[in-house]
Amino acid sequence: MTQNVRVALVGLDSSHADHYVRLLNVERRFPGVRVTVLADGSPGRVADLAAASTAAGARVRSGRPDDVTSVDAVIVAHRAGRLHRTAALPFVRAGLPVLVDKPFTASVADAEELVAAARASGAVLFSCSALRFMPGVARLRAEAAGLGEVTDLTVTGPADPGSAHDGLFFLGIHLVETARALLGGDAGLAWGEPAVGRDEDGVTATVRATADGRDVVVRLRFVDPALHPAQPFHTVVTTTGGSVEGELEVGPDYLEPVLAHFLAQVTGTAASEAADGLVGPVALLAAITAGLEGPAHLVPGEPAAPTVRG
Known part of the structure; x- marks a missing residue:
């Protein structure tokens, strides 16, 4: 992958946030794709993830959890699915591609609202278990x-x-x-x-x-x-x-194929999956x-x- 994609990582309390920073910024498994914004995390988590990224030569900054203007794609990664609707909705409505870490949501109403927003904006909306x-x-x-x-x-x-x-x-x-x-x-x-x-x-x-x-x-x-x-x-x-x-x-790289699948949709090398399928597992x-x-x-x-x- 050679297309440059700036990613906001929103929700930092899960260990998955560490994996996303490692795969994208430290080990650079996807050339051109970088986490550039860290949002909705404690100061300590922001500092730790930023330090790991900066040590690998990839600078990141702290940002607002609803900043839709400075990134090309978003990963929402809170541990609790009940937080995902609020975190993802501004980006989905703005038409940005959004990967929602598992679980997609913790209620059918939240899942349906996000899917409806993606349908209205045309945004790529993806979530799955590794x-x-x-x-x-x-x-x-x-x-x-x-x-x-x-x-x-x-x-x-x-x-x-x-x-x-x-x-x-x-x-x-x-x-x-x-x-x-x-x-x-x-x-x-x-x-x-x-x-x-x-x-x-x-x-x-x-x-x-x-x-x-x-x-x-x-x-x-x-x-x-x-x-x-x-x-x-x-x-x-x-x-x-x-x-x-x-x-x-x-294995230790279990999130890599999830990222690969999402980024293929972001860059257009794979067709976007229908977001409607995200509601069934939640239901x-x-x-x-x-x-x-x-x-x-x-x-x-x-x-x-x-x-x-x-």
């Missing part, structure tokens, strides 16, 4: 395709419904996006109403997904990371001809969270028909 691009996901999908049609899918990983960072939204998005990727993405994908239950180790949501006209029973197993701190992301894909399974290894997590507030009614294999698109 697990979507993990080699293990592509491998499992290819192996499953060689066996037959997918009938059941189980994704297990760490997520705490009591997390201060929006409960299941914070890490649960990884499980939803992994399932989404294994089902083939957004085209023709719809989620049903989840059946939700708790046990001593975590939460299980069972939901019927329709993908390419096929119904698939999806089980999302959110394991309490306080009880199981080494819990990996694990997937089992059952098809008409057998099953495949495996752990999804997350599913919202439904699972709502299910936790009522009586447990987990009925494996008997979830409701799909009602949520994407």
